[in-house]
Amino acid sequence: MANGTAGNEFAYSPPWNSTTTKFKDDTSRIFTGPRTILTLLSTATACSGEILPIEAPSNHSVYSIDFYGPIVQCQGANSTVIPLINSLLKEYMAAPKSKALQHDSAYFGFVPAVNSTGDLVALSQPRYQEPSNGTNELWMTFQRYVFNETGHRVRTRAWQVCRLYNATYDLRLEWDHGVQSVTGSYTVYEEVGFPRDGPNEVSNMASHAYAAFMWALTDQLVGSFAWFRQENISDTNPSPGAAAQFGSIESPIRQNSVLGSVDLDVFFDFNGIYGLYVSDNETDMSAQRLQDKSLARNRTLAVLIEELSFNMTCSYNATRNVTRWNDVNRYGYIATSLFxxxxxxxxxxxxxxxxxxxxxxxxxxxxxxxxxxxxxxxxxxxxxxxxxxxxxxxxxxx
Incomplete structure (x- = not known):
């Protein structure tokens, strides 16, 4: 992916000038998003929660590989970004869902971008291929549980920013009877910015490939987990065909391994917190929620997102040329014939x-x-x- 000559395999970047010849003088390109194969592999990796199967040279083989690749890491937002996230969250919550309004937000993730008028906007839905003035960042705010001074579990809001970095990977791939094992480490280097090439600039296709990777990853994480309430409905004034209150997951996270994160537990407690029923609201985790948390191993969003980026990068590996030495008995014989x-x-x-x-x-x-x-x-x-x-x-x- 870090190889500029292979950038076209990951990013769809048409030329600025349609009179150019492919791979000859089409040096200026405009980034419009990831190729479909990148989106497909990213979705499969996110849903499985592990590195996809890599074609093995043989049923019993081991090799090591070093390469440059992308990695995403999340840190706490600074004092400048937090008010911006809160402002965009407030704007998002103000939009009604049918006749219901968003009463509380457990998670809100989006890609920050600048629109045509220069205003900051939140891209909170999976994006389609088109020219974009986005960023290689994911902004998110969510509620999590912490323990206060008295030892009681209380809700608190967190703000985080996930950024794209360049890294060197050192992997060891091993297959034993067809069972794949990938171990290794990576060293994080510089942050990678979003490509904004002009019509007369030479495009760095490695930068386009990295941006396509981040685009595909954020498409798995944007959206919201929220609690909606019909403001004009009461027990004495019900509205036919409309629930008085309900939880809503409007994010691809609902179908991938990040769903089991400990940072999303608050949303699944909204039924009891806001009283979905007048009494006997469920307070224990459902069997499905326990399965989700088992898959995610009850880890934080920051850890799961970084792991997802690692798994995605490893899943893009193709079969590597491997030199193998097999022990062969060149003097093979049948023991009984030599007796x-x-x-x-x-x-x-x-x-x-x-x-x-x-x-x-x-x-x-x-x-x-x-x-x-x-x-x-x-x-x-x-x-x-x-x-x-x-x-x-x-x-x-x-």
Whole structure:
């Protein structure tokens, strides 16, 4: 993704000038959003809560990889940003939902952008491909539980800003019987800004790819968790077809692993806090909520969002060229087929040793003679008759 030549695989950035030739003189481009494959993979990663399966070189393989990639980290908003978030939240809550108004907000996440008149606006819904004056940031405010001085759990509001950074990844990918394991670390470097290339500027396609990544990630996190109330409805004046009060999740978070965050617990307590029923309101967590929290491991939004960005980056990895060394027995054999020749060879060797021992015990040694001397003497014309007579004598004796 950090490779500028591969930026077109992640970002859809048409040229400013339609008379240019692709990959030749189309150096000035305008960023309009992520490509569909990036959105698809991001959605799948967010829903599963883990790194997507990566094609393995084989069922048993291990390799390491180092590369530059994006990472998103969230920190507390500063004193300048908090009033801006509150102002945009107030504006968002003022918009009615049918005949109901937003009474309380448990979560509100959006991408800050500047409109055509120069005003700050909140992009709180998933975006479609179009030129945008957005940012590589996610602003969010939510209610969370904390313990006060007396040890009681109370609600408090938090404000956070998530930003896009460049990072170096050091990963180890391992497969054992097809089971994937990815471990590693990353080092965070500089913040990456939103591309705003002019018609006469050379576009940095790596910057476009990073912005597409952030766009796809924030599309999984924008929206709101809120409690609505019909202001003109009472017990004595009901309105047909309209609930007196209700909770509403208007965010893609409802369908991904971030839903189980501990920072969203307040919303799921709104039924009891605002009295959905006159009595017997549920105070225990439902089985579904317990499953969501188990998937998220009851962690904060900041931790889950950073993990999601890590998983997304790793999920984009394609198969890497890997050199493998396999231990091969080049002298392969069938054990049973070698039993007879090896047994005969061992038997002959044993017989030679036995004969040598018998000869040594009977005749002793010839320290001043070598085998070559004996062989030469045996072939001498005067020795041959003697040897023949000796053999004849042995035969007669027998």
């Amino acid at each position: 007879v020749p090896y047994a005969l060879a061992n038997l002959i060797a044993i017989m030679a040793v036995v004969l040598g021992m018998m000869s040594f015990l009977r005749d002793g040694t010839f320290p001043d003679k070598t085998f070559q001397d004996i062989a030469n003497a045996a072939s001498h014309p005067h020795i041959v008759p003697i040897i023949c007579d000796s053999r004849a004598g042995f035969t007669a004796a027998e």
